[in-house]
Structure formats: structure tokens, C-alpha cells
Amino acid sequence: MTxxxxxxxILDRDGVINEDSDAFVKSVDEWIPIPGSIEAIAELxxxxxxxxxxxxxxxxxxxxxxxxxxxxxxxxxxxxVEEHGxxxxxxxxxxxxxxxxxxxxxxxxxxxxxxxxxxxxxxxxVPLVGDSLRDLEAGLTKGCLPILVRTGKGALTEQKLxxxxxxxxxxxxxxxxxxxxxPFIKDVYGQAC
Ligand SMILES: O=P(O)(O)OC[C@@H](O)[C@H]1O[C@@H](OP(=O)(O)O)[C@@H](O)[C@@H](O)[C@@H]1O
Numbered sequence: 001m002t003x004x005x006x007x008x009x010i011l012d013r014d015g016v017i018n019e020d021s022d023a024f025v026k027s028v029d030e031w032i033p034i035p036g037s038i039e040a041i042a043e044l045x046x047x048x049x050x051x052x053x054x055x056x057x058x059x060x061x062x063x064x065x066x067x068x069x070x071x072x073x074x075x076x077x078x079x080x081v082e083e084h085g086x087x088x089x090x091x092x093x094x095x096x097x098x099x100x101x102x103x104x105x106x107x108x109x110x111x112x113x114x115x116x117x118x119x120x121x122x123x124x125x126v127p128l129v130g131d132s133l134r135d136l137e138a139g140l141t142k143g144c145l146p147i148l149v150r151t152g153k154g155a156l157t158e159q160k161l162x163x164x165x166x167x168x169x170x171x172x173x174x175x176x177x178x179x180x181x182x183p184f185i186k187d188v189y190g191q192a193c
Pocket of ligand 1: 025055
């Protein structure tokens with residue numbers, strides 16, 4: 001069930017909103033929107049969605065970039081969305097590394113817990129868009145509706161899921177990009193696109 005009219009959507013960042021890199025996205029200049037992603041976010045927010053990001057940013061703990069760099073990336077995201085007539089509600093990030101045993105690094109649910117607390121809502125049934133298995137698994141843990149996109153690492157994730165099916169993701173919705181997923185996302189809360 002959704003939360004009495006509150007339309008929330010949770011997006012992974014690297015590989016869903018912006019181009020990803022195996023060398024990490026380390027600066028605002030390296031932060032390059034995937035075609036259609038900014039437009040999709042703007043259209044969702046105009047359709048009444050609260051758009052939030054849940055992203056692992058282990059590059060912070062690895063010393064690859066600092067908080068100023070990260071905030072510059074997210075200021076660029078917010079500005080681009082505003083220039084397209086929409087708004088970004090918030091970015092929730094995990095700054096930790098793989099060995100830090102935190103609860104916020106996806107696939108752990110801590111980022112989604114924080115989103116629930118911030119907006120005093122439940123993530124049950126909330127569309128969550130990712131390109132990595134860990135994105136989708138974090139969503140499954142919290143009862144989100146997982147959506148896979150083929151951008152970033154998504155095509156590889158899709159192949160992995162075909163080879164090694166994961167409970168709860170056998171029939172996961174797959175789209176070429178966030179833009180292509182837009183009509184499905186808009187319809188999750190019963191709003192015709
Ligand atoms: O997809 P989101 O969560 O928005 O962000 C992922 C990034 O933080 C980076 O996560 C790293 O994983 P490790 O943190 O090294 O396991 C690598 O996959 C990088 O290629 C990637 O850019």
C-alpha cells in the first residue's frame with residue numbers, strides 16, 4: 001500500500017541518474033547526466049512525486065573525493081532538475097567503505113530507513129530504481145518496488161539475474177533507462193502517465 005497520496009520514488013545515483021565509472025565519479029566535471037534522466041526527474045516531481053536519491057559513496061572513505069566535491073555534484077543535479085522545471089527533494093548517501101560494517105551501505109537498508117524517518121512514511125511499495133543488484137536488494141529488504149534500468153551496470157545486472165535468479169527479482173521490471181521507466185513509475189500510484 002502507498003502512503004495516503006504521498007508519492008515517493010527512490011533513485012540510485014551512479015548508473016541511473018549519471019554516467020557511472022569503475023574509477024568512481026570523483027568530481028562535478030565527472031558527474032555527467034545520463035540522457036533523459038534529468039528530464040525524467042523533473043517530470044516526476046511535476047507529477048507530484050517526492051524524488052530522493054539513495055547512493056553509496058565509498059569514494060569518500062577511500063579518499064577519492066571529499067564532501068565539497070560530493071555536494072558540488074548534488075548541487076549540479078538539483079540545478080539541472082530546476083532548470084527543467086522540477087525539484088530534487090533530497091540525496092541520502094552512505095560515506096562508508098565495504099569494511100566499515102555500517103547499516104547504510106546498500107544492500108543494507110539504512111539509507112531507506114533514513115528516508116522513511118525524514119519523510120515520516122513507509123517505503124512499502126515505493127518504486128526504487130537501480131542499476132546494481134545491491135540497489136534492488138536494499139529495496140526488497142524494505143518492501144520497495146524494485147525497478148532495474150539497463151544504464152550503468154544495469155545490463156550486466158540483468159544478465160546476472162538471468163543466470164542466478166534472486167528471490168523477489170525473478171519478474172523485476174527492466175527498462176532501458178530512467179526515462180523509459182517513467183510511465184511505469186508514474187502509474188505505480190495509479191496516476192495515468
Ligand atoms: O550506484 P551508487 O550507489 O549511486 O554509487 C556507486 C558508486 O559509489 C561507486 O560504487 C563503487 O562500488 P564500491 O563502493 O567500491 O563497492 C563502484 O561500483 C563504482 O564504480 C561506483 O561509481
